[in-house]
Each structure stands twice: as C-alpha cells, then as structure tokens.
Amino acid sequence: MVATGSGPRPAGSALGVDIGGTNIKWVHRADAAVVARGTLPTPAAGPAQVAAAIAEIAAARTVEAIGVALPGHLSPDLRSTTTIPNIDGDWQGFPLADMLERATAKPVLLMNDARAFASAELALGAARGHSDVVFMTMGTGIGGAIALGGTVLRGPGDRIGEIGHMTAAPGGDRCGCGARGCLETVAGGRALATAWSRALDSRGTGNQDRSATPEDLVQAARSGDTTARKILDTAATAVSTALGSVLAQLGLSTVVVGGGVAPAFDMMRPAVEPVLRDRWRLIGPVTLLAAALGPYAGAMGAALNATAQPLVVPSAPPRLSAI
Ligand SMILES: [Zn+2]
Structure with a gap:
C-alpha cells in the first residue's frame, strides 16, 4: 500500500x-x-x-x-x-x-x-445541522448508529450502535447474531412479516404462493385489522423501550429513523411517544426525524x-x- x-x-x-x-x-x-x-x-x-x-x-x-x-x-x-x-x-x-x-x-x-446510512443523513440529510444523534434503520433487521460531536462513532470492527441487538425479550427467538430475544427478533421487518404470516395462517387466509411482507402487515393495520395493529403495537413498545434506554444512556434527544419499514413508523408513534415522554426529566423533549435521503x-x-x-x-x- x-x-x-x-x-x-x-x-x-x-x-x-x-x-x-x-x-x-x-x-x-x-x-x-x-x-x-x-x-x-x-x-x-x-x-x-x-x-x-x-x-x-x-x-x-x-x-x-x-x-x-x-x-x-x-x-x-x-x-x-x-x-x-x-x-x-x-x-x-x-x-x-x-x-x-x-x-x-x-x-x-x-x-x-x-x-454509512448515518454518515449520509448527518452530512446531507435529516440530521444535517445536528451533531449528537441516534440513528435507527428499520428494514429486514434493525440497525443503529450514534453520532457525537458531529462524527458517527465506529469503534473496533465498526461495531458501535447495534440497537437491534439489544435484548427486548429475554429467552425469546434466536437472532441472526446468535443471541436470543434481540430487538430485531421482535420488531425487525422479518419478525413482523413472520408474525403476520402466522396470524393469517391461523385464520386460514394465508397466501400459499407468497410470503407475507411487513408492508402487508402495515396495510392491514391501516385498514383497521386489530391483530395487525396489535403486532405493530408490540413492536412499537419494544422499539421505544430500547430507544428510550439508548437516549438515557447517552444523554441524547435527537433520533433519525429510516429503512424500508420506516414509513410504518407513523403507526408506531402513538405507542412510542409516551415512552419517550417519560424520559423528559433526564434528556428533555425527544425530536424524532424521518430519514431524508431514501434507499440510497x-x-x-x-x-x-x-x-x-x-x-x-x-x-x-x-x-x-x-x-
Ligand atoms: Zn441479535
């Protein structure tokens, strides 16, 4: 070199x-x-x-x-x-x-x-002008990143910020990382799709030709399906609990949410906001921002x-x- x-x-x-x-x-x-x-x-x-x-x-x-x-x-x-x-x-x-x-x-x-997502959103997107931010990407799994002083922290092996692998359900489902009950096994896109597939199968209305997707779940929740809403509420509680802990630990109050499942975040807000409001005394009002740069x-x-x-x-x- x-x-x-x-x-x-x-x-x-x-x-x-x-x-x-x-x-x-x-x-x-x-x-x-x-x-x-x-x-x-x-x-x-x-x-x-x-x-x-x-x-x-x-x-x-x-x-x-x-x-x-x-x-x-x-x-x-x-x-x-x-x-x-x-x-x-x-x-x-x-x-x-x-x-x-x-x-x-x-x-x-x-x-x-x-x-990488956080670096782009910090320099060019939703977090532009902020220096201390927690980032969460909700896709197949749940990714995370932390910016302090205008720099995205990376650490040994680029491992800082794995919010998706905080334990949300002790002894729960096995995660791709090898541990059990990680946040992404409860609230990641794959977990949401699996939960919705099970719900449809138990009703006998599952589609044999195509697996359910997180988008199917969100669509059902939007059209008033109570089971779909319950799955999303469970995910929202897990996400807000983990996020609240991260914000309290770091003393931060700005969050950028992105990823393919992020458009469903508006449905999670009613469950997320009260949990984050409980953190006010420690960190003040929390600002939740939608990622601005899209899938690239x-x-x-x-x-x-x-x-x-x-x-x-x-x-x-x-x-x-x-x-
Ligand atoms: Zn994990």
Missing part, C-alpha cells in the same frame, strides 16, 4: 456501494452530486461473486475511490469482513477491500451499512467515507483476474 495524500481530501469522485441481503445499491458521486445510481440483485454464490459484481460496476465508471457498506462487522483494520449474518456465503475473514483494490486499482474503504443513503454514506479518507492506492499492479 502506498499513501499518496495526506489528510482528508475535499469531495472527489467515488463509487459508493451498499450490499444488502437482496440487492446491491450503488451511487456514483462526483463534485458533491450523485451523477448515476443503480440496483442489482445480490449474487447468492458468496463473497467472491459479490466482489466481482462490485468490480464490474467500478469498471464502467470513472471514480477515484470506492466505498462499500455491508450489513455486518469488519476486522479491526476495517479491511476484511467478519460477521455478515444475512448474506449468503462464508464472509468470515473475507479480504474484500484488498480483493477489490487488486481488481480495480482504486482505494477501497469498507463500512457498516447503518454507520447507505451507498451515499459509503461514497462519502471513501472520499473523506486520505487517498491510498494499491502498490500492486491491477489484476482483474484476481476475482
């Missing part, structure tokens, strides 16, 4: 890639604007194929650096993946940054996806991360055959 710059650089051009369990989203950011973006299915054959897909996107664009966001944790040097629970394949110890640098001859920086926030955060770091290029010649 050869460092060719010193200190943070101004916004350059970067490819930001957000790897999800279902899709890979990417943005090409240049001169502080998104000039192109796209989505493709996440290859199911494992990390080498995911790396090849990213190299292919990079080959078609002119960028100075590549940022990659992943739904999991990284090695202490942030170069390899460790625990990536919701994407197929063996990601433990996979040297994604080195592999992509060899394939693309660009500096590559990895980041947790919730921390994680990819934008990955691109920002890539351009905010000192420029480092691989010393080895590019080897496109490496992947």
Whole structure:
C-alpha cells in the first residue's frame, strides 16, 4: 500500500456501494452530486461473486475511490469482513477491500451499512445541522448508529450502535447474531412479516404462493385489522423501550429513523411517544426525524467515507483476474 495524500481530501469522485441481503445499491458521486445510481440483485454464490459484481460496476465508471457498506462487522483494520449474518456465503475473514483494490486499482474503504446510512443523513440529510444523534434503520433487521460531536462513532470492527441487538425479550427467538430475544427478533421487518404470516395462517387466509411482507402487515393495520395493529403495537413498545434506554444512556434527544419499514413508523408513534415522554426529566423533549435521503443513503454514506479518507492506492499492479 502506498499513501499518496495526506489528510482528508475535499469531495472527489467515488463509487459508493451498499450490499444488502437482496440487492446491491450503488451511487456514483462526483463534485458533491450523485451523477448515476443503480440496483442489482445480490449474487447468492458468496463473497467472491459479490466482489466481482462490485468490480464490474467500478469498471464502467470513472471514480477515484470506492466505498462499500455491508450489513455486518469488519476486522479491526476495517479491511476484511467478519460477521455478515444475512448474506449468503462464508464472509468470515473475507479480504474484500484488498480483493477489490487488486481488481480495480482504486482505494477501497469498507463500512457498516447503518454507520454509512448515518454518515449520509448527518452530512446531507435529516440530521444535517445536528451533531449528537441516534440513528435507527428499520428494514429486514434493525440497525443503529450514534453520532457525537458531529462524527458517527465506529469503534473496533465498526461495531458501535447495534440497537437491534439489544435484548427486548429475554429467552425469546434466536437472532441472526446468535443471541436470543434481540430487538430485531421482535420488531425487525422479518419478525413482523413472520408474525403476520402466522396470524393469517391461523385464520386460514394465508397466501400459499407468497410470503407475507411487513408492508402487508402495515396495510392491514391501516385498514383497521386489530391483530395487525396489535403486532405493530408490540413492536412499537419494544422499539421505544430500547430507544428510550439508548437516549438515557447517552444523554441524547435527537433520533433519525429510516429503512424500508420506516414509513410504518407513523403507526408506531402513538405507542412510542409516551415512552419517550417519560424520559423528559433526564434528556428533555425527544425530536424524532424521518430519514431524508431514501434507499440510497447507505451507498451515499459509503461514497462519502471513501472520499473523506486520505487517498491510498494499491502498490500492486491491477489484476482483474484476481476475482
Ligand atoms: Zn441479535
């Protein structure tokens, strides 16, 4: 590795890639604007194929650096993946940054996806102008991040802020992380969909051709289904309890909520707000903000991360055959 710059650089051009369990989203950011973006299915054959897909996107664009966001944790040097629970394949110890640098001859920086989402919302979105914020992403699972003093905290292996893995139901369902009863097993999108599927099956109205989705649940709750409402209320109580604890612990009072299930958050507000009001004496009124950047926030955060770091290029010649 050869460092060719010193200190943070101004916004350059970067490819930001957000790897999800279902899709890979990417943005090409240049001169502080998104000039192109796209989505493709996440290859199911494992990390080498995911790396090849990213190299292919990079080959078609002119960028100075590549940022990659992943739904999991990284090695202490942030170069390899460790625990990536919701994407197929063996990601433990996979040297994604080195592999992509060899394939693309660009500096590559990895980041947790919730921390990437938070970085983008802090710099460009709902949290712009705030410096101390808790972020929560409600999607298939529940991600989290914490910004203090205008910086998103990352910590060893990019592991700070896992609100979704706070225990909400001791001894409850097994979580993808290995523990039981984590918040996301109670209130994550997958858990909500499973609960709604069970409710439909018990009524004999389940759809045999298609699994229920969180959106189905929300739609049913909106149209007055009491069981659907009860499932959402249970989720809201779990979310607000965890969130209240986090805010009290950190002494913070601003929250940004995003992710695919976030549009349903308005239905959870009646259950969430009284719980957060009980925290007033400690932290004052809580401000709940809806994320502003949409589904490409994680990819934008990955691109920002890539351009905010000192420029480092691989010393080895590019080897496109490496992947
Ligand atoms: Zn967990």
